[in-house]
Amino acid sequence: MEPRLVGPGPYRATRLWNEIIELFRAGMPVRKHRYRFKSYDRCFKASEAVDILHDLLGSNQNFGPEVTRDQTVKLLKKFLKNHVIEDIKGRWGREDFQDDGYLYRFPPSSPLKSYPKKPSCGKEIIKFPDWNEPKAGTSQEYIPVKSVSMNSEMWYKRHSIAIGEVPACKLVFHRELSQTNLEEIWKSMTLSQLQKVLGLDSLDEVLDARLVNSKHIVQNVYNVSKQGIVTLEDKSKELPHWILSAMKCLANWPSCSDLKQPTYAGFEKDVFKTIVDYFDQMKEPLLTFHFFDVFVSVLGLLQKHSKAVEALQISCLLLPPENRKRLQLLVRMMARISLNKDLPPLSESVRTRTLMVQAFSRCILCSNDEVDLDELLAAKLVSFLMDNFQEILSVPSALKSSVEDHVVHLQRVQIKCAKADPGATFPPPSFCHQISTDEFEYQRATGSQEPLAALLEEIVMNKEISVKDKKKKLKQFQKSYPEVYRVRFPTPETEAVLFPEKTKQKPPILMLALKKPFQPFHRTRSFRM
Numbered sequence: 001m002e003p004r005l006v007g008p009g010p011y012r013a014t015r016l017w018n019e020i021i022e023l024f025r026a027g028m029p030v031r032k033h034r035y036r037f038k039s040y041d042r043c044f045k046a047s048e049a050v051d052i053l054h055d056l057l058g059s060n061q062n063f064g065p066e067v068t069r070d071q072t073v074k075l076l077k078k079f080l081k082n083h084v085i086e087d088i089k090g091r092w093g094r095e096d097f098q099d100d101g102y103l104y105r106f107p108p109s110s111p112l113k114s115y116p117k118k119p120s121c122g123k124e125i126i127k128f129p130d131w132n133e134p135k136a137g138t139s140q141e142y143i144p145v146k147s148v149s150m151n152s153e154m155w156y157k158r159h160s161i162a163i164g165e166v167p168a169c170k171l172v173f174h175r176e177l178s179q180t181n182l183e184e185i186w187k188s189m190t191l192s193q194l195q196k197v198l199g200l201d202s203l204d205e206v207l208d209a210r211l212v213n214s215k216h217i218v219q220n221v222y223n224v225s226k227q228g229i230v231t232l233e234d235k236s237k238e239l240p241h242w243i244l245s246a247m248k249c250l251a252n253w254p255s256c257s258d259l260k261q262p263t264y265a266g267f268e269k270d271v272f273k274t275i276v277d278y279f280d281q282m283k284e285p286l287l288t289f290h291f292f293d294v295f296v297s298v299l300g301l302l303q304k305h306s307k308a309v310e311a312l313q314i315s316c317l318l319l320p321p322e323n324r325k326r327l328q329l330l331v332r333m334m335a336r337i338s339l340n341k342d343l344p345p346l347s348e349s350v351r352t353r354t355l356m357v358q359a360f361s362r363c364i365l366c367s368n369d370e371v372d373l374d375e376l377l378a379a380k381l382v383s384f385l386m387d388n389f390q391e392i393l394s395v396p397s398a399l400k401s402s403v404e405d406h407v408v409h410l411q412r413v414q415i416k417c418a419k420a421d422p423g424a425t426f427p428p429p430s431f432c433h434q435i436s437t438d439e440f441e442y443q444r445a446t447g448s449q450e451p452l453a454a455l456l457e458e459i460v461m462n463k464e465i466s467v468k469d470k471k472k473k474l475k476q477f478q479k480s481y482p483e484v485y486r487v488r489f490p491t492p493e494t495e496a497v498l499f500p501e502k503t504k505q506k507p508p509i510l511m512l513a514l515k516k517p518f519q520p521f522h523r524t525r526s527f528r529m
Contacts, residue, residue, distance in 0.1 A: 003019070003023055003056075003059070003060045003061070003062070004019070005061055005062060005300070005303060006019060006062055006300055007199075007300040007301070008198045008199065008200065008206075008297035008298060008299075008300035008301055008311075009198075009200060009205070009206070009297060009300070010205030010206055010293070010297075011205070012293070012296045012297055012299070012300060013293075013296050013367075013373055013374070013377065014113050016062055016373055016377070017113055017373055018112045018113060019062070020056070020057070020060075020075075020373070021079075021084055021111055021112060022112070023056055023060070024052070024053055024056060024079075024084075025106060027052055027056055028044055028048075028049060028052050028053075028106075029044065029048075029052075030042040030043060030044050030105065030106070031043075031044075033045065033103050035088065035102075035103050040088045040103055040105070042105060042106075043088055043103045043104060043105040044103070044104060044105070045100075045101050045102070045103060045104075046076075046097060046098060046099060046100050046101065046102045046103075046104060047099055047100060047101060049076055049085070049104060050069060050072055050073055050076065050099050053072050053075065053076060054067065054069050054072040057071075057072060057075075057376070061303065062299070062300075062380075063376055063380060064380060064383070066354065066357065066379065066380075066383055067376060067379070068350075068354060068358070069099070070358075071358075071375060071376060071379065073097065073098075073099050074375065075373070075375075075376065076097045077095035077096075077097045078095065079097070079111075080092055080093075080094065080095060080096070080097045080104075081093060081094060081095050082111065083107055083109070083111055084106075084107075084111040085104045085105065085106060085107070086104065086105060086106075086107050087102065087103065087104055087105075088103045088104065088105060092107070176411070177407060177410065177411065182218065182407065183214035183215055183217070183218050184214055185403060185406065185407060186214060186217045186218050186221070186403055187212060187214035187217055189399070189402060189403050189406065190217055190314060190317060190318070190399065190403075191203060191207075191209060191212065193314055193399055193402075194294075194311065194314045194315065197301075197307055197310050197311045197314065198297055198298070198301070198311060200297075205293075206293040206294050206297050207290075207291070207293065207294050208290065211290045212318055213320070216317075216318065216319065216320050216321060217317050217318065219233070219321045220316075220317050220319070220321055220324050220395070221317065221395050221400060223321065224395065228328075228393070228394050228395075229325060229328050229329070230321045230324050230325040230328065231325075232321055232322055232325060233321075234322075237321075237322040238322075238325075239325075239326060239329065240278075243274075243275065243278050244329075246271050246274055246275050247275060247329060247330070247333045249271055250268065250271055250272060250275070250333060250336075250337050250343065251332065251333040251336040251337060251340075252336075253268065253337075253340055253342060253343040254342055254343075268343060268344055268346065269346055272346050272359075275333075276359045276360070279330065279360060279363040280362075280363060282363055285362070285363055285364055285365055285366050286319070286323045286326055286327045286330070286363065286364050286365075287319065287323070287327070287364055287365045288319065288320070288323065289367065289368035291315065291318060291319070292365065292366070292367045292368070292374075294315050294318075295312075295315060295365055295381060296377055298311045298312055298315060298381075299377060299380055299381055302380070302384055308384065309388055309391050309392055310396065310398075312384075312385070312388075312392045313391070313392055313393075313394070313395075313396040313399075314396060314399065316392065316393060317395075317396070324393075327364065327393065328389075328393045330360060330364070331364075331382075331385050331386060331389045331393065332389060334356040334360060334382075334386055335386045335387075335389055337352060337356060338352055338353040338356055338386065353386075356382075356386065357379050357382050357383055357386075358379070360382065361375065361378035361379045361381075361382045362374075362375065362378060364378060364381070364382055364385075365377070365378040365381055365382070366378060449483075449484060449487075452481050452484045453484055453487070453488065455477075456474075456477055456481075456484060456485065456488050457488070459473050459474060459477065460474075460488075460498065467499065471499070
C-alpha cells in the first residue's frame, strides 16, 4: 500500500489515523517468536515496531522526517490503548508500551475509526452583510441581503441613460458605513477567501462561523506596530514583563540587556525551562480549541507552499489579538534560537530545532478532545511556522486590498430609480468559481439578451405611448442594442408591420351649388345675328 497525501477537509485527523494504521499493518512483518520458553505465531518485537513505524512516518509526506523516535513510541502507546495492537496475551487499553523486546501482535478485529460521512451539498456562498444597520444582538451573525427581482421594467430603468430616459432616475448618496458594518464585511470576506483557498464546498465541517469574532479580525489587521506585532487595547492581557525579558534574552543571546543579574553555567537552560513552564500552564493553546480542525486542514496544503502560507495567514487573523501576539513573539523566538550558533545547546540529546518543536508544539496546537495524532500534527505545523513565520504572521495584503476596495465600492454614489424599491439593495459581488467553456458561451449569448428582448417587447406592446414616441424609443434602442433589435425585426417588412401605412382616401368632389334646380339638357341652336 502506497502512502498518499491527505488533503484539507473535515475529519482530517481521523483520516490520517486510519491511513497510518493501514500502512503500519501492511508494512509490519510478523513471524514466530519465542518468549520465556514459549513460541508465539504472527507477532513482532516492540523495538521492531518502533523501527518500522518511525521509518514509515519519516517517509510519509503528511508527517515528514522531523518525527522523532520518542514521538513514534508515544504513538505506539496510543495504538496499544486503542487496540490497534495487543500484547501476546491479548491485553490492551493501557499506554505501557516500551521500546524493548516484548512481543505484540495485531488483533483480528478492524482497528479503524469511523467518522460521519460529509453530506452532499452544493457550494456554500458566504453571505455579505446588508448596507443597513444590523438589529441589536446580531453583530456576530450574518446580516441578510435583500435581493431584487430584475423584471423588464427594472432593467429598463437601470438602462435609462442608454435609451435617453435620464429623468426617471436619481443619484443617491449613501451614508458612511458603521464600525459594525466594516467588521461584518471583514468577517464575511475573510471566511469566503479561506473557503476558497482550502478548496472546500463549505466551512461547516471544519469551523463554526458563529465563533468567529469579527472585532478580532479588524484589530489583528489594523492594530499593529511597525514590526507587524499586534498591539493590544487591553494591557492586562499582555505577557508578563519577566517572560518577555526571558524570551528576548534567548532570542538575542548573548546580548541579554533586559537581565541585570549575572549569568552562570547552565543559565540559558534555566531561562528556557522558565519559558516552557509558563506556556505549558496555559489552559488553551494559542491557536485555540475552536480552530483546531481549520489548522489541521491547512496541513493538507503544505505541499503547495504559497497556498499553505495564504491559508495560515487568513486562519491566524481569526485568533483573539492576545493569542496572535503571543504566537508572533513565541514563534519568532523559536526561529531565532534555532538559528543562533552562539547559544549553547539547550539539550544534550536533542538538536535545538527539534527541542523547540517538542517543547512548544502542544501549547500552540492541540485538541480539546483526545486526538491520537495531535502531537504529530502540531509538530508538523510548528515546523512550518518556524520556517515561514514572517510571511504567515503578517497581514495578507491581497485580502486587505480586496476588502478595502469593496468598502469603497459600497460608499460610491449610486443611481436609483423612482419606481424601484427604495430599500432594495443589489447583492454585492461574490467570489467566482470556474465554469465550462460551453456554459460561458451560453451565458454570454443569453445572459444579457433576454432582459433586453423583454424590454424591447414591452416598448412594442405599449399602447399608452403615441406612435411618434414609440418610433423614437425604438430608434434609440436600435442604436444602443442593434443585435437584439435585429432579432426582433430581421427585415424591414417585419418592422413595417408594426406601423402599417394608412390608405390615403381622395377628398370628395365638391358639387357646385346651382341656383336653379337641375333640368335636363336640351340642344339649342345658335342664331347668328
